[in-house]
Amino acid sequence: xxxxxxxxxxxxxxxxxxxxxxxxxxxxxxxxxxxxxxxxxxxxxxxxxxxxxxxxxxxxxxxxxxxxxxxxxxxxxxxxxxxxxxxxxxxxxxxxxxxxxxxxxxxxxxxxxxxxxxxxxxxxxxxxxxxxxxxxxxxxxxxxxxxxxxxxxxxxxxxxxxxxxxxxxxxxxxxxxxxxxxxxxxxxxxxxxxxxxxxxxxxxxxxxxxxxxxxxxxxxxxxxxxxxxxxxxxxxxxxxxxxxxxxxxxxxxxxxxxxxxxxxxxxxxxxxxxxxxxxxxxxxxxxxxxxxxxxxxxxxxxxxxxxxxxxxxxxxxxxxxxxxxxxxxxxxxxxxxxxxxxxxxxxxxxxxxxxxxxxxxxxxxxxxxxxxxxxxxxxxxxxxxxxxxxxxxxxxxxxxxxxxxxxxx
Amino acid sequence: xxxxxxxxxxxxxxxxxxxxxxxxxxxxxxxxxxxxxxxxxxxxxxxxxxxxxxxxxxxxxxxxxxxxxxxxxxxxxxxxxxxxxxxxxxxxxxxxxxxxxxxxxxxxxxxxxxxxxxxxxxxxxxxxxxxxxxxxxxxxxxxxxxxxxxxxxxxxxxxxxxxxxxxxxxxxxxxxxxxxxxxxxxxxxxxxxxxxxxxxxxxxxxxxxxxxxxxxxxxxxxxxxxxxxxxxxxxxxxxxxxxxxxxxxxxxxxxxxxxxxxxxxxxxxxxxxxxxxxxxxxxxxxxxxxxxxxxxxxxxxxxxxxxxxxxxxxxxxxxxxxxxxxxxxxxxxxxxxxxxxxxxxxxxxxxxxxxxxxxxxxxxxxxxxxxxxxxxxxxxxxxxxxxxxxxxxxxxxxxxxxxxxxxxxxxxxxxxxxxxxxxxxxxxxxxxx
Numbered sequence: 087x088x089x090x091x092x093x094x095x096x097x098x099x100x101x102x103x104x105x106x107x108x109x110x111x112x113x114x115x116x117x118x119x120x121x122x123x124x125x126x127x128x129x130x131x132x133x134x135x136x137x138x139x140x141x142x143x144x145x146x147x148x149x150x151x152x153x154x155x156x157x158x159x160x161x162x163x164x165x166x167x168x169x170x171x172x173x174x175x176x177x178x179x180x181x182x183x184x185x186x187x188x189x190x191x192x193x194x195x196x197x198x199x200x201x202x203x204x205x206x207x208x209x210x211x212x213x214x215x216x217x218x219x220x221x222x223x224x225x226x227x228x229x230x231x232x233x234x235x236x237x238x239x240x241x242x243x244x245x246x247x248x249x250x251x252x253x254x255x256x257x258x259x260x261x262x263x264x265x266x267x268x269x270x271x272x273x274x275x276x277x278x279x280x281x282x283x284x285x286x287x288x289x290x291x292x293x294x295x296x297x298x299x300x301x302x303x304x305x306x307x308x309x310x311x312x313x314x315x316x317x318x319x320x321x322x323x324x325x326x327x328x329x330x331x332x333x334x335x336x337x338x339x340x341x342x343x344x345x346x347x348x349x350x351x352x353x354x355x356x357x358x359x360x361x362x363x364x365x366x367x368x369x370x371x372x373x374x375x376x377x378x379x380x381x382x383x384x385x386x387x388x389x390x391x392x393x394x395x396x397x398x399x400x401x402x403x404x405x406x407x408x409x410x411x412x413x414x415x416x417x418x419x420x421x422x423x424x425x426x427x428x429x430x431x432x433x434x435x436x437x438x439x440x441x442x443x444x445x446x447x448x449x450x451x452x453x454x455x456x457x458x459x460x461x462x463x464x465x466x467x468x469x470x471x472x473x474x475x476x477x478x479x480x481x482x483x484x485x486x487x488x489x490x491x492x493x494x495x
Numbered sequence: 496x497x498x499x500x501x502x503x504x505x506x507x508x509x510x511x512x513x514x515x516x517x518x519x520x521x522x523x524x525x526x527x528x529x530x531x532x533x534x535x536x537x538x539x540x541x542x543x544x545x546x547x548x549x550x551x552x553x554x555x556x557x558x559x560x561x562x563x564x565x566x567x568x569x570x571x572x573x574x575x576x577x578x579x580x581x582x583x584x585x586x587x588x589x590x591x592x593x594x595x596x597x598x599x600x601x602x603x604x605x606x607x608x609x610x611x612x613x614x615x616x617x618x619x620x621x622x623x624x625x626x627x628x629x630x631x632x633x634x635x636x637x638x639x640x641x642x643x644x645x646x647x648x649x650x651x652x653x654x655x656x657x658x659x660x661x662x663x664x665x666x667x668x669x670x671x672x673x674x675x676x677x678x679x680x681x682x683x684x685x686x687x688x689x690x691x692x693x694x695x696x697x698x699x700x701x702x703x704x705x706x707x708x709x710x711x712x713x714x715x716x717x718x719x720x721x722x723x724x725x726x727x728x729x730x731x732x733x734x735x736x737x738x739x740x741x742x743x744x745x746x747x748x749x750x751x752x753x754x755x756x757x758x759x760x761x762x763x764x765x766x767x768x769x770x771x772x773x774x775x776x777x778x779x780x781x782x783x784x785x786x787x788x789x790x791x792x793x794x795x796x797x798x799x800x801x802x803x804x805x806x807x808x809x810x811x812x813x814x815x816x817x818x819x820x821x822x823x824x825x826x827x828x829x830x831x832x833x834x835x836x837x838x839x840x841x842x843x844x845x846x847x848x849x850x851x852x853x854x855x856x857x858x859x860x861x862x863x864x865x866x867x868x869x870x871x872x873x874x875x876x877x878x879x880x881x882x883x884x885x886x887x888x889x890x891x892x893x894x895x896x897x898x899x900x901x902x903x904x905x906x907x908x909x910x911x912x913x914x915x916x917x918x919x920x921x922x923x924x925x926x927x928x
Contacts, residue, residue, distance in 0.1 A: 101915065105820040112816055116809040123802065148612060149600035149672065343609065350600060350612050365880040370799065373875065374806070377528060381810050384521050388817030391517060395824030447805070451798050 092424045099399075102392050103428060110432025110468055113385040115439035118464040119447065120378050122456050127371040130297065131364045133305060135182055136290035138225030138325070141173075142356035143335045144181055145322045145342055150349040152317035158346070159217065159315045165345055166322055169337050171330045176220030177319040179213070181356070182293040182308070183363040184321070188213045189294075190248060192276040192283075194265055209264060210304075211257075211276075212294040215242075215250055215313035221289075223325045226310070229259055231272045231287035234312040243316045249281045250311045256287040260306035276309075283311070323356075331355050382471055389475035393425065397483040404483050405490030414484040421480035422473060429472035433465045440464070496845075500852040507853060511825055515857065518821045522861025522908075525814025526901045527868025532800070532807040534869065534893045535876060538886045539700070539796045543687040547627060548786040550589075552747050552755060554582070554762050557780040558739070558769070559727050570780045571725060572793070573695065573741040578769075583619060587761045588747035589754070590625040594618035595743045596696045596721040597713060599706050602670040603658055613654060614721070615706040616693075617713035623649070623680075625748050626692065631655075633665035633680035636709055640679075644711045648676035654705040655681045669706070674716040676708060688886050689795045691786060693744050695723035699795040700883035759783045797883075811904070818908040822857075826850055826916040834919055843917045850913035851906060858905025862898045869897065 096103045145166070150158060159177060166175040180186040191208035218239045226233075234254060242252035255276065262271035262285070271285045291306040298304050313319060322342070326334045332355075339353035354362075397404075404417055444456040508515045542548050556578055557570035574582070579593040597615040622628070623635035632655075636647045648669050655664050668675045682703075689699045708718070714736065726740035735742060749755045762781040769775040784792060826833075833846055841849075869889065876887040889897075 101911070102820070102823060105816065105823065109813065109816050109820060112809065112813045116806065116813060119809075120806055123806075149610065348600075348602065348610055350610055362880070369879045373803075377806065377810060380524055380528070381813055384524055384814055384817050387517050387521065388820045391514065391817075391821040391824050395827060398828065443809075447802070451802055 089423070089427070092420065092427060095400075096424070096428075099396065102396055106389060106392055106425075106428045107432040107435065109385055109388050110429050110472065111435035111439055113381060114433050114436025114464050114468050115443055116381060117378060117467070118437070118440035118456060118460045119443050120374055120381075121464070122444070122453075122460055124371050124374045124378070126453075127367050127374075131368055131371070133293060133297075134291065135293045135360075136225075136227050137182065137292055137356075139356050139360060140328045141325050142224065143324045143326065143331055143338065143353065144184075144356060144359065145324070145335075145338045145351060145353045146320055147322065147342060147346060148320055148350045148352075150317070150346050155317045155319070156315040159319060162322060162342060162345060163217075165341050166324055166338055169324075169334055169341065171326050171334050172324050172338075173327075174219065174223045174325045175322060176223035177217045177322050178220050178224070179215040179313070179318045179320065180295045181321055181323070181359060182295060183297075183360050184295050185363065187295040188215075188318075190278060192278050194274070194276060196275075196277050196279070196282070208278075209261070209307060210298075211261060211307045211309050212296075213249075213309055213311060214292075215244060215311045215316070215318050217313060217315075217319055220323065221256075221310070223323050225325075226256075226292065227290040229288045229290055230270070231256070231285070233287055238312045240314040242312050242314055244313065244318045245316065249278065250313055252312050253283055254286045254312065255283040256289055256310040257285055258291045258306050258308045259288055260291050261309065262288050264307065283309075382467070385468075386471050386475040389425070389472060390478060393421065393476050393479035394482065397421070397479045400483070401486055401490055404486045405488055408486060408488035408490075417484040417486070418480050421476055421483055425472050425476035425480075426469065429469055433468055436468070437461045437465070496848075497852065500849045501856065503849055504853040504856045507825075507829065508856075511828075514821060514825050518818050518825070518857050519860045519864055521814045521818045521821065522858060522901060522905055523864025523868055525811040525818075525904070526862055526865025526897060527872060529804075529807040529811040529900070530865060530869035530889075530893065530897045531872030531876065532803045533896070534873060534889055535800055535883075535887050536796065536804050537890075537893055538888070539689070539800055539883055540790075541688055542787060543689060543691045544626065544786065550748050550750055551625070551786040552588075552749055552758070552783050553786070553789045554745055554747060554758070555782040555784075556762065556766055556775075557777045558741070558775050560739070560776045562727060564777055566778075568780075570782060571741045573723070573725070574743050574745050575739065575741050576736050576743060577774075578765075579743045579745050581765070582745055582747075585761070585765070588758055589750050590621040590748040591746065592619045592622040592625055593710060593743055593745050594622060594692065595710070596693055596704070597708075598719045598721045599671040599708075601654075601658070601706070602672070604667070604670070605658075608657075613705040614696075614701075615708060615713070615718065616704040617708050617710040617718070617720075619710055621748075622692075622707070625746065626687070628685055629683035631681045631683040632663040633678070635680050641709045641711060644715050645709060646674065646676045646712055646716070647679045647709065649680040649682060649707040650678055651682050651703065651705040652684050671706070671716070671718065674718070676712070682707075688883070689790060691790060691795075692746060693722065694790075694793050694795060695744075696721060699793075699797075700881075700886065702882075755783065755785075811900075815904050815908050818857075818905065819911060822854060822909055823912040823915065826912045830916070830919055833916055837919065846917045847913050850916055851909050854905045854909025854913065855902060857909075858902045859898065861905060862901025865901055866894070866897050 163175050163177060166172060180188055189210050189212050191210045193208045218236060221233050233256060238252060238254055242250045244250045266274055271288055273284065275282050275284045292308045293305055294308050324334060324338060335353045335355060339351055342351045447453045448455065555570040556574060558575055558578055583591055583593050595617050597617050598612050599615045600610055601613045602610050619641050620636055620638045631652055635649055640647050655661060664678050664681060667678050669678050685703050687703055690701045722742060724740050724742040726738060747758060749758050762783060763779060766775055766779050766781055836846060873887045873889060877884050
């Protein structure tokens with residue numbers, strides 16, 4: 087309607103106009119990047135994990151006599167299974183997100199050298215060694231092939247070496263896709279000279295004990311191996327109804343401590359393990375949310391301050407317009423439109439700035455590119471805030487009586 | 496004059512309470528947030544041994560075979576046991592210590608405490624004097640103890656409190672699994688930050704270990720190793736003593752630059768000697784970084800923390816621009832008052848000074864508010880579960896930085912509005928008023 091007079095006025099009041107544009111641009115740039123950081127953290131906290139997290143508790147045992155493992159492990163399992171409410175018990179070398187990572191690098195060629203570092207040819211993989219039946223306790227979801235046969239467990243040991251002595255493995259879907267894109271992984275072999283393992287099954291994606299990069303792609307490079315009674319099997323897992331977890335956990339820890347007086351026993355629900363892993367990430371995300379909220383509030387306050395100053399300065403002008411027949415609504419809309427224009431220019435600048443900041447952060451901090459979706463979302467938020475902030479001052483402007491025009495100047 | 500300006504400023508504050516409050520709040524929020532993150536950054540990029548760090552060096556050798564060799568690649572960040580022992584025995588530096596992390600099962604002397612695992616450091620005698628580790632009771636072990644693989648131990652103050660109720664426990668036995676070690680020393684509180692001498696354990700800001708044992712004795716007792724092990728040449732971890740694996744850290748103390756140059760050429764000679772023996776296959780590749788350079792190269796400060804600092808700087812900028820806007824609004828509203836002062840003979844400079852004093856007062860109040868917010872923010876950071884959380888404390892230099900930043904920020908924010916406000920013609924203002 088009246089864009090031309092608005093532009094003319096803005097040209098006369100250049101400094102306040104530039105300040106509002108600058109406020110919005112900066113807020114937009116910082117907001118887009120901060121929200122992006124928050125969303126990446128939220129995404130990593132909520133990474134799916136194909137085990138029955140809610141039903142699991144874990145009792146870890148360290149420092150037991152390794153030479154007695156063959157006798158101790160079946161005894162411990164039997165004792166744990168005897169606790170009322172326990173549906174199944176198993177034992178595994180480590181658990182997803184427990185930070186206790188057993189990693190090794192494998193290649194798909196027979197001459198892939200044995201090393202624990204990732205390279206162009208090799209893929210770093212986390213190893214889970216487990217006793218018979220543990221896949222059912224965890225609730226691993228088989229997608230292709232089979233789990234291990236009973237005769238594949240007893241002879242597979244690791245001792246003080248790095249890799250189990252079996253030659254079969256079950257891997258996750260993501261790892262299969264990474265190693266053999268577009269092919270069936272069943273019957274294929276991973277190598278780390280002189281060790282080799284043939285893939286007999288594929289399970290839905292299970293997280294690694296420790297995540298590498300927050301992209302979620304490498305986070306699922308997990309593999310499973312059968313294992314006989316070996317000291318590497320240190321995490322007893324129990325499956326039980328979620329409502330009874332706490333009681334069963336207490337009983338399980340007591341029982342294990344009584345059976346293994348010299349070992350160090352630690353019990354946790356799986357949910358606690360997962361929460362502990364992400365505790366820092368989530369507290370960081372909350373801090374970022376807090377900073378964003380405060381920043382938007384400050385920006386809103388700044389707009390209110392500048393707009394009300396502006397209204398006071400233009401009381402005479404408003405009075406004249408009212409005297410010449412402009413309605414209250416006209417005045418209100420005038421200030422709202424003015425704010426809309428200013429915020430729009432600010433957003434435009436802010437988006438460029440946001441993009442620039444993102445480029446800088448990408449170069450220095452391994453951040454991915456800012457998704458385009460964030461820009462319109464940030465723009466909408468700032469437009470709303472701008473309109474909200476200008477409403478008060480604009481209403482005050484609309485309330486200026488026409489008689490002011492005759493009195494002033 | 497300053498007192499008069501101050502008086503004028505206070506009068507103006509009481510007239511425009513809401514606007515003044517908003518300005519102080521905006522500055523306080525900006526300062527509070529940026530000081531919180533700056534303090535965390537400052538604490539994390541701390542020099543763990545001020546005054547000594549420039550004398551401590553971390554030699555790197557490249558003992559790997561040619562498999563996967565690419566020129567220009569950094570040598571490994573740790574050493575093999577063979578090289579470590581050779582360098583240790585060569586004794587070419589003022590002091591030198593070889594070390595690795597470990598984990599030991601502690602059997603408490605009192606029966607009512609369950610056994611637990613403690614983090615351990617297996618190292619050599621010079622560790623304690625070289626890193627100026629404070630001793631509460633007893634002494635560290637000697638080089639002779641290292642040689643003799645003596646079963647002796649030094650424990651931390653907190654472990655001593657836990658096991659022996661804080662009494663002098665030297666001479667007592669410390670049962671670690673099947674092996675017994677005689678306690679010869681108890682440390683005083685010691686919290687090097689970052690955990691500079693071994694960055695390969697979980698978390699660069701981990702607490703110092705609770706149990707210190709002579710390296711050879713710990714290996715002899717087959718206690719568990721904890722840390723990063725990196726092998727090559729088709730070797731699976733097993734017999735670490737002779738394996739082509741790097742898993743130990745080696746530190747030397749070199750008192751002046753001449754010694755550092757000398758030690759560097761010693762490392763080169765050593766590498767060439769090992770090449771001649773066929774043990775080292777890659778071209779000569781040695782590094783000798785001092786402590787702070789090593790921390791920088793290892794990027795110990797978490798990138799999250801740097802990211803937050805950038806974010807907080809952006810936030811401070813937002814707050815500043817808002818303060819400029821609010822100050823502009825405030826100063827321009829007082830055109831009449833300023834016009835009267837101009838008409839009564841105050842120079843533009845005097846007005847400018849008056850307005851800057853006013854911004855300065857706002858800045859200092861904002862700084863005070865920001866300080867409170869930063870203290871609150873740091874409290875929040877300390878509640879976080881990271882290993883560096885406990886370190887987040889405001890110190891004297893950061894306190895000064897807070898006020899300098901607040902004052903600088905508010906004066907910068909005041910410059911433009913003050914200049915604008917001074918541009919008014921006295922006559923015009925008088926007529927309007």
